[in-house]
Amino acid sequence: MDSWDYYSTSERPRTTSRVRSTFMVEALLLLACVVILLAVTIALFAFASATSTKAQRMQESADIAQNAAEQFTANPAGMPDILSSGDYTVRCDVSKEETQAGLLYNAYVIVLYEGDEMCSLEASRYVPGQRALSVTPPVESAPQDAQTVPGDSAPTEGSQA
Amino acid sequence: MSARRENRNQRTSMRMGVLDLFVVIIGICLAVLAVLALSTSMASLRLSERQTQSMQHIYDVDTAGQRFAADLDGKVQDVVLSGVAASDMLAEINRQLADVVDDVASASAEILVEAEVRQPDQMASSFSDEYSASDLTRFIGGVRVLFTSDDGYLLTCLFGIDDKGAVEALTWKSTRIWDESAQNEQLWLG
Numbered sequence A: 001m002d003s004w005d006y007y008s009t010s011e012r013p014r015t016t017s018r019v020r021s022t023f024m025v026e027a028l029l030l031l032a033c034v035v036i037l038l039a040v041t042i043a044l045f046a047f048a049s050a051t052s053t054k055a056q057r058m059q060e061s062a063d064i065a066q067n068a069a070e071q072f073t074a075n076p077a078g079m080p081d082i083l084s085s086g087d088y089t090v091r092c093d094v095s096k097e098e099t100q101a102g103l104l105y106n107a108y109v110i111v112l113y114e115g116d117e118m119c120s121l122e123a124s125r126y127v128p129g130q131r132a133l134s135v136t137p138p139v140e141s142a143p144q145d146a147q148t149v150p151g152d153s154a155p156t157e158g159s160q161a
Numbered sequence B: 001m002s003a004r005r006e007n008r009n010q011r012t013s014m015r016m017g018v019l020d021l022f023v024v025i026i027g028i029c030l031a032v033l034a035v036l037a038l039s040t041s042m043a044s045l046r047l048s049e050r051q052t053q054s055m056q057h058i059y060d061v062d063t064a065g066q067r068f069a070a071d072l073d074g075k076v077q078d079v080v081l082s083g084v085a086a087s088d089m090l091a092e093i094n095r096q097l098a099d100v101v102d103d104v105a106s107a108s109a110e111i112l113v114e115a116e117v118r119q120p121d122q123m124a125s126s127f128s129d130e131y132s133a134s135d136l137t138r139f140i141g142g143v144r145v146l147f148t149s150d151d152g153y154l155l156t157c158l159f160g161i162d163d164k165g166a167v168e169a170l171t172w173k174s175t176r177i178w179d180e181s182a183q184n185e186q187l188w189l190g
Helices: A003-007 A012-074 A153-160 B002-010 B018-081 B086-107 B120-126
Strands: A082-085 A088-098 A102-113 A116-128 B111-118 B139-149 B153-162 B167-176
Touching: A012 A082, A012 A088, A012 A102, A012 A116, A012 B018, A102 B018, A116 B018, B018 B086, B018 B111, B018 B139, B018 B153, B018 B167, B086 B111, B086 B139, B086 B153, B111 B120, B120 B139, B120 B153
Parallel strands: none
Antiparallel strands: A082 A088, A088 A102, A102 A116, B111 B139, B139 B153, B153 B167
């Protein structure tokens, strides 16, 4: 048989059908590979997105907790129990302990996001009694007088206690 | 021979076409991007966790410092009220300093507290970059305290004490001890 006979009248329909079926199998295999690949990569991207969101929330909650702790340090007696910052809620449990010469305020700051605890920290602040004790970290650029705590109300509370 | 040739011609093999190659390249790119996104997000999470822990440790040593300030203030007040002369005040505070350290150490178990009484000239030499001797003339002496957490967070405090028993925090410096071995910790997991 000559090679040109391959495409001769009697063989053509069978060969064409085989090529079509082969193409279909190939296309189906390719489609299956694409679907599997997409499933895996979409799952990975979704997990990465969730992890990234969690990391961002954790970082924001750490910043918010630090802000709340600094707010407490600046004015321990005037710290509200609940603070709100965007979607975050800050709970601040302040307790005070009498010392020999003043009051030691302790705060337990918890940052919640939609009811879930994201971050917590403990902070303390000593407020002396009548005498002028400064426990505020000195600011390098500030003049020496600015280092003392402007605790107009705090010593009063200490003396009241 | 002719039959074999005919058979070979009838077999149609699957060959990689342009579309297959395109899909393979897209697949590799997607997989690489997904792995990079995952490693980036994991690194961000780890960084956030470490930042949170670091912040908690800093406030832990700060809390110990505040407690120390409270106890020291109380002790100094006791010494003043007991009628000790100003010249002997520092020696008396030195005797009672161990009680203050024990009290703070018991309240903060993870914090190591080291305290020592400093004469004015020692205070000036220790903190020469911050204070000159003339700045410290109003003090009869001071107490230098180091608070060290297990993770290497360090709070350095210097309290100045004047002859009337007033205590002032002159230095309140929070740092971290450099740990060479910690450099092997992988922050980036990619």
